[in-house]
Amino acid sequence: MKIFISADLEGVNGVVAPEDVEEVGGGYQQARVFMTEEVNAVVSGAFAGGATEVIVCDSHNVSANIKVEQLDDRAQLVRGDTRANSMVHGLDESFDGLILLGYHAKFGTQNAILDHTFSPSMIRDLRVNGMSVGELGFNALFAAEKEVPLIMATGDQALEKEAKDFYQDVETVVVKYAEGRFCARCLPRIKTQDLLVEAAEKAVRQAKEKKPVAVPSSPEMEITFQQVNLADGAMRVPGIRRGDAMTVAVAAANMEELMAVRQAVFNSAAGFYNPLF
Numbered sequence: 001m002k003i004f005i006s007a008d009l010e011g012v013n014g015v016v017a018p019e020d021v022e023e024v025g026g027g028y029q030q031a032r033v034f035m036t037e038e039v040n041a042v043v044s045g046a047f048a049g050g051a052t053e054v055i056v057c058d059s060h061n062v063s064a065n066i067k068v069e070q071l072d073d074r075a076q077l078v079r080g081d082t083r084a085n086s087m088v089h090g091l092d093e094s095f096d097g098l099i100l101l102g103y104h105a106k107f108g109t110q111n112a113i114l115d116h117t118f119s120p121s122m123i124r125d126l127r128v129n130g131m132s133v134g135e136l137g138f139n140a141l142f143a144a145e146k147e148v149p150l151i152m153a154t155g156d157q158a159l160e161k162e163a164k165d166f167y168q169d170v171e172t173v174v175v176k177y178a179e180g181r182f183c184a185r186c187l188p189r190i191k192t193q194d195l196l197v198e199a200a201e202k203a204v205r206q207a208k209e210k211k212p213v214a215v216p217s218s219p220e221m222e223i224t225f226q227q228v229n230l231a232d233g234a235m236r237v238p239g240i241r242r243g244d245a246m247t248v249a250v251a252a253a254n255m256e257e258l259m260a261v262r263q264a265v266f267n268s269a270a271g272f273y274n275p276l277f
């Protein structure tokens with residue numbers, strides 16, 4: 001049984017502020033250790049639940065956060081950021097379950113640690129066929145198209161709600177309770193690891209019974225940006241249409257293609273970004 005873990009950083013226990021997730025921040029090196037501990041807990045739970053192969057995809061920022069020397073040596077690691085499929089690179093039809101670890105709520109969620117949708121400075125809302133999705137929803141749809149169900153998600157209580165709203169049958173672990181955007185009541189680290197091992201074991205044991213959510217056959221993506229300028233930049237992508245001043249829309253043949261289109265749109269928009277105004 002093959003399990004794919006996509007690991008982000010904002011939803012890891014002990015992580016609460018931008019300083020914890022930016023490479024130059026004072027809390028970043030410690031956050032890497034916390035992230036690796038949580039990944040190891042989920043890897044060991046996954047093997048206890050019957051996994052025979054586990055791939056961990058380091059998915060935060062430049063995707064070189066996990067402490068390689070401390071990673072459970074039964075797991076393989078996808079590391080480095082120039083890759084086709086972003087936070088789920090390497091996920092294909094051969095997997096039996098997707099685990100999203102250390103994830104965070106989408107942009108605009110109240111009481112959610114470091115809420116954002118791919119880029120807090122650029123993206124206000126992203127919709128697939130009219131449904132507002134965060135990183136959890138987008139990546140879960142990508143996996144569902146390959147018949148891989150989302151079996152578990154971890155983060156704060158806002159991420160748990162987003163996960164359950166998306167797919168009721170998902171196993172979740174709340175590692176911290178957000179009391180604002182940059183403040184959370186964090187569980188004891190050891191307790192967190194126990195919860196993660198337990199939940200991963202259960203999720204993997206039941207993976208075969210989980211169903212992937214329905215995927216739109218020809219998905220259309222709408223993006224509302226944070227600035228008009230970003231929508232102007234996005235318009236350089238062929239086939240894209242303008243909605244209102246800050247919104248663009250683009251259609252794709254499937255989620256795999258939409259994954260590529262999304263990244264092209266973001267890059268094109270970013271070329272017009274001006275941090276001063």
Ligand SMILES: [Zn+2]
Pocket residue numbers: 008009010059060061
């Ligand atoms: Zn992240």
